[in-house]
Amino acid sequence: MIVADIIQQQLGQSSFIRRMFEEGIRLKAERGEANVFDFTLGNPGEDPPAGVTASFQEVARRNAPGSHGYMPNAGYPRTRAVVAERLAHATGVPFGVGNVLMTIGCAGAMNSVLKAMLNPGDEVIVPAPFFPDYRFYIGNFGGKMALVETRGDFSLDVAAIEAAITPRTRAILLNSPNNPTGVIYSEATLRELEAVLQRADHPIVVVSDEPYTAIVYDGATCPLPASIISNCVITTSWSKKWGLAGERIGYLAVSPKVADADALFAAAVFSSRVLGFINAPAVWQHVVAAAPDESPDVEAYQEKRDLLCDGLAGFGYELRKPQGAFYVFPKTPIPDDVAFTRLLQEEGVLAVPGSGFGRAGYMRLSLTVPLDTVARSLPAFARTLEKSGRPGQP
Numbered sequence: 428m429i430v431a432d433i434i435q436q437q438l439g440q441s442s443f444i445r446r447m448f449e450e451g452i453r454l455k456a457e458r459g460e461a462n463v464f465d466f467t468l469g470n471p472g473e474d475p476p477a478g479v480t481a482s483f484q485e486v487a488r489r490n491a492p493g494s495h496g497y498m499p500n501a502g503y504p505r506t507r508a509v510v511a512e513r514l515a516h517a518t519g520v521p522f523g524v525g526n527v528l529m530t531i532g533c534a535g536a537m538n539s540v541l542k543a544m545l546n547p548g549d550e551v552i553v554p555a556p557f558f559p560d561y562r563f564y565i566g567n568f569g570g571k572m573a574l575v576e577t578r579g580d581f582s583l584d585v586a587a588i589e590a591a592i593t594p595r596t597r598a599i600l601l602n603s604p605n606n607p608t609g610v611i612y613s614e615a616t617l618r619e620l621e622a623v624l625q626r627a628d629h630p631i632v633v634v635s636d637e638p639y640t641a642i643v644y645d646g647a648t649c650p651l652p653a654s655i656i657s658n659c660v661i662t663t664s665w666s667k668k669w670g671l672a673g674e675r676i677g678y679l680a681v682s683p684k685v686a687d688a689d690a691l692f693a694a695a696v697f698s699s700r701v702l703g704f705i706n707a708p709a710v711w712q713h714v715v716a717a718a719p720d721e722s723p724d725v726e727a728y729q730e731k732r733d734l735l736c737d738g739l740a741g742f743g744y745e746l747r748k749p750q751g752a753f754y755v756f757p758k759t760p761i762p763d764d765v766a767f768t769r770l771l772q773e774e775g776v777l778a779v780p781g782s783g784f785g786r787a788g789y790m791r792l793s794l795t796v797p798l799d800t801v802a803r804s805l806p807a808f809a810r811t812l813e814k815s816g817r818p819g820q821p
């Protein structure tokens with residue numbers, strides 16, 4: 428076998444979203460684009476905010492001499508200073524240039540910090556449901572994912588997290604607002620978690636995965652773990668916030684309150700280099716430094732959220748409106764989520780079964796489709812509910 432056993436195995440585990448993606452291509456070819464409602468991908472449909480595009484054009488126009496070469500592996504000091512200044516303001520923690528590493532998206536940041544921290548066999552606690560690639564990021568460095576179920580409303584079960592801590596626990600992975608549930612973890616919950624970490628008999632780092640913090644609804648604010656938790660490393664990107672997923676620009680920030688922050692930071696910079704990232708894209712480091720305060724069009728997502736959630740709830744689907752991020756995670760009307768998403772597919776709707784996120788009996792619908800797609804898809808959701816033998820309200 429030319430492919431490594433572990434990769435062969437992981438390809439099998441990651442097949443849900445991949446299969447749905449391939450199904451989508453097949454269905455679109457068969458029925459035409461307009462008749463397929465593809466809710467599977469978390470790829471922002473909106474273009475970047477105008478200020479970001481303008482800054483990108485200005486960077487290209489100026490094309491300053493030397494602006495495409497190698498740089499310090501952590502990134503341009505000016506960009507890191509801009510990021511650190513905003514982080515310090517948002518969290519009240521004195522982040523500085525020496526805490527910020529520019530990365531290849533959020534995935535690059537996560538892999539760099541996990542490589543920096545994990546010895547083979549070390550454990551990383553992950554609340555479920557979870558972003559499926561966490562399993563592979565942790566596995567890349569011989570770590571083991573320890574899943575801990577969240578409560579019925581998908582809030583963190585801090586007592587269960589504490590019970591899952593072992594001498595091998597090195598990190599806890601938090602993602603708020605959450606993909607796939609849309610839940611924002613409350614300040615009280617984060618305080619409870621900080622108390623658990625303070626009681627632990629060895630250092631445990633919270634890796635706070637934050638690509639969705641700018642996408643929150645109904646005027647909510649998203650408490651930032653780094654403002655409460657001392658041993659915190661932030662990983663994030665502009666992929667979701669600005670619709671720049673293809674440009675691969677993100678960062679990692681080690682809180683100055685982490686015990687041994689400098690050592691962990693140096694390890695993360697080294698890890699990023701030897702993972703082959705070397706440095707984050709030069710052009711986009713210039714762009715984010717020049718337009719750091721641009722915001723996404725949250726209202727557009729909120730309109731789609733309300734249309735989809737109110738429509739589905741009206742038919743009898745059980746769901747919680749997401750507080751943030753851009754996914755809806757309803758219960759499937761029958762317990763077999765894979766069977767239910769197959770029924771949806773017959774009606775031209777593509778959804779990802781909750782099993783792919785470690786929670787059977789649910790499905791994930793991404794709000795990155797156009798509003799018109801949401802509106803036109805609703806009758807198909809109603810028909811599928813009837814077909815499943817679990818009709819909702821008349």
Ligand SMILES: Cc1ncc(COP(=O)(O)O)c(C=O)c1O
Pocket residue numbers: 469531532533534535558602606636638663664665666667672677
């Ligand atoms: C929760 C979460 N973390 C990390 C990532 C990876 O983000 P990026 O594309 O910036 O690497 C994603 C992308 O979907 C995500 O949903």
